[in-house]
Amino acid sequence: MSKESGKAFDYKLFKRLMQHTKPYKLVFYGVAVAAILLSAFSVGRQLLLKETVDNYILHKDNEGLLIFIGLMGLTLLMEVVSQFSFIYYANWLGQSIIRDVRIKLFKQMMRFKMKYFDNSSVGILVTRAVSDMERIAEIFSQGFFVIVADLLKMTVVAVVMLVVSWKLSLIVFAILPAILYATRLFQKAMKVAFIEVRAQVSNLNSFVQERITGMKILQIFNREDIEYEKFSRINKKHERAWVKTVWYNSIFFAVVELLSSVTVGLIAWYGGLQALIPGSGFEIGTIIMFIQMSQMLFRPLRQIADKFNTLQMGMVAAARVFKILDTDSFIEDKGTQSAEHVKGDIAFKNVHFSYVEDEEVLHGISFEAKAGETIAIVGATGAGKSTIINLLSRFYEINSGEIAVDGVNINKYSLSSLRGSVAVVLQDVFLFADTILNNITLKNPDITEEAVVEAAKQIGIHDFFMSLPDGYHYNVKERGAMLSSGQRQLIAFLRAYVSNPSILILDEATSSVDSYSEQLIQQATDKITEGRTSIVIAHRLATVKKASRILVMEAGNIVEEGTHKELLKKEDGHYKNLYEVQFMAEEQTV
Incomplete structure (x- = not known):
């Protein structure tokens, strides 16, 4: 122009x-x-x-x-x-x-x-x-x-x-x-x-x-x-x-x-x-x-x-x-298979990715998660943990390699069905200026208020919602300004849970969360990860210990992999050092 x-x-x-x-x-x-x-x-x-x-x-x-x-x-x-x-x-x-x-x-x-x-x-x-x-x-x-x-x-x-x-x-x-x-x-x-x-x-x-x-x-x-x-x-x-x-x-x-x-x-x-x-x-x-x-x-x-x-x-x-x-900035959606009933087997195979051209963030990441497993990812800020979350839901396209669910390349699934089978709880929870109920269901007519209440009871946060004025119909205002960060995260947990996903991706950060909300979040984490494949960016020792496997990331690479006990046995290992700096103090206060 x-x-x-x-x-x-x-x-x-x-x-x-x-x-x-x-x-x-x-x-x-x-x-x-x-x-x-x-x-x-x-x-x-x-x-x-x-x-x-x-x-x-x-x-x-x-x-x-x-x-x-x-x-x-x-x-x-x-x-x-x-x-x-x-x-x-x-x-x-x-x-x-x-x-x-x-x-x-x-x-x-x-x-x-x-x-x-x-x-x-x-x-x-x-x-x-x-x-x-x-x-x-x-x-x-x-x-x-x-x-x-x-x-x-x-x-x-x-x-x-x-x-x-x-x-x-x-x-x-x-x-x-x-x-x-x-x-x-x-x-x-x-x-x-x-x-x-x-x-x-x-x-x-x-x-x-x-x-x-x-x-x-x-x-x-x-x-x-x-x-x-x-x-x-x-x-x-x-x-x-x-x-x-x-x-x-x-x-x-x-x-x-x-x-x-x-x-x-x-x-x-x-x-x-x-x-x-x-x-x-x-x-x-x-x-x-x-x-x-x-x-x-x-x-x-x-x-x-x-x-x-x-x-x-x-x-x-x-x-x-x-x-x-006229802007052609779309994720290519040529998949014909439905991911609606996938079991949840996940495989990253030599995945390379960069947000900016020639500045690679992931350098050949490879790992597997079997259906029902909980994989915890730990590492320093900027290691590439959140990038894995973005790639599994195809918010970004990888440079090379393959990501598969149930042995099928995720590009072969229709985008809507793939994202419908994956629920994501981010550290930075976004809430609309609407009621708690509508923020949980996102106005999906297939999710009733009764189903939301029952799900809230199952993960132990029903009483919290009922303690608020108007209960589930309490308006949280723009970006959830009327709630604390812990309360917003509880809503995000329930939002993921009621969608009944096959795969759960969870960033369980609890900075600035009070002890009561911390306890509720831990209960919610245990419940919603039960029986489904979960990838968790772990910030709590309890989650790390319960994980089927722990991936330790550094500078876009997986540098260690194993259970909590296995990784602690590695002398001068990355996980052991991280545990001593980040998790040991938490363990001593429990």
């Missing part, structure tokens, strides 16, 4: 946008008919005014005057009806189209790889889905149709003027090229200005969204003044971008108003002189009509320029939205 910033109009982009009107053809054509009728009635009213002045007012024909005033009233009424239909259905069409495009956009973003979101600003994506969509709607409600209607009206006006008086028409048309030239310059300048406006709006949205989300961190580290200064600079750029558009508007409308007034003066001067000459054919009604119709010719030009701004803003927004719609 930046390469075309100097173009006043992008026809290919507009054509693609217009394809979304196909489901609403009847309304589209109805708006077009309303625009034609609006032009006809507007010009017809001026012709009736001319006839009324020349033939009835000047000749003092009261009876004829009443008839023509009635006709003018009827014409005005039809003009109002046409204008109402035009405005209402043009807006209806715009809202219907952006509803369809917004749904398509959201569906597209739901299918993107995690890598796409790793590299994208949430604030910018929100801007695309919300404010940019409104700009697209304005293409239809205030841009394209209004421009077409005004051009049609101008054409009809020009033809009628030529038919009535070519001499007075020449006066009007002599000024017209200057206005058209000013309009063209204005359109090009505004194209560039509005691209800058949309860029600054995105930057502002992104900055504000991130700072509001991270407000606690800003206040903890006393960053308010620094972030305020950053915001002021970004806001200043946003202001400058908008002021530039105001500057262009101020110049353009002043020039057009001046030229319009000069035209009226010339019509009154020349037409008045001619009217004084007997037999010249110039009449007062004709002069009045030309003054009115010259404004009807010039006023749409001012509006067209203004609406072209709206059209350009919409086109810039459409280009940004279509860029996301």
Whole structure:
């Protein structure tokens, strides 16, 4: 889009946008008919005014005057009806189209790889889905149709003027090229200005969204003044971008108003002189009509320029939205087999992976987990433990090697069935601004409230939920702000449990968790891992000891593997060192 910033109009982009009107053809054509009728009635009213002045007012024909005033009233009424239909259905069409495009956009973003979101600003994506969509709607409600209607009206006006008086028409048309030239310059300048406006709006949205989300961190580290200064600079750029558009508007409308007034003066001067000459054919009604119709010719030009701004803003927004719609950032889903009833045998075979090209995170990882086993993964931060979690659910694609479930490459399973058979409890639990029940079921109609209550009782956290106001219907607010980290994790445990997965992946971190929640989490861990294949990033000694096998990771490699007792026997082993640093103190306090 930046390469075309100097173009006043992008026809290919507009054509693609217009394809979304196909489901609403009847309304589209109805708006077009309303625009034609609006032009006809507007010009017809001026012709009736001319006839009324020349033939009835000047000749003092009261009876004829009443008839023509009635006709003018009827014409005005039809003009109002046409204008109402035009405005209402043009807006209806715009809202219907952006509803369809917004749904398509959201569906597209739901299918993107995690890598796409790793590299994208949430604030910018929100801007695309919300404010940019409104700009697209304005293409239809205030841009394209209004421009077409005004051009049609101008054409009809020009033809009628030529038919009535070519001499007075020449006066009007002599000024017209200057206005058209000013309009063209204005359109090009505004194209560039509005691209800058949309860029600054995105930057502002992104900055504000991130700072509001991270407000606690800003206040903890006393960053308010620094972030305020950053915001002021970004806001200043946003202001400058908008002021530039105001500057262009101020110049353009002043020039057009001046030229319009000069035209009226010339019509009154020349037409008045001619009217004084007997037999010249110039009449007062004709002069009045030309003054009115010259404004009807010039006023749409001012509006067209203004609406072209709206059209350009919409086109810039459409280009940004279509860029996301055209983004091919999907996990390939060509699998045909169902993973719905897998036993849970897992095998990683020489798996290599990197988040960033040429910066490998996993260096040939290989291990197996039999159905029903619990595999604990331990290691220092950055060793690659969480990466294994991401790869098993195919949130990212591996560089080489193979990951198999029940002996079948996970690429051969359909993505939905694979993820449906794997439940993940992450260390950073995300909760929606909704009830506890809806956060557990995620509004899955197949999971009833009775099933949730029974599952909560089985893993020992029913009493905790009932201790909250409204119990399972307690609203946790945005991101679960009303709950502690331990309480949020208990909800995540139950969310995984009620989905009845064949494979469970668990990051059981308990930092900042009170002793009561710690005990509940341990009970929940024991229950939900019972009888199913589990891969646990272990932070508790109890989980490590109970694991069928422990994988010790360091710098993207599995450096040791075995049971708790086996690994402790290795002198100066990685696990033994980790145990002495991390787990021994925990064991002594138990």
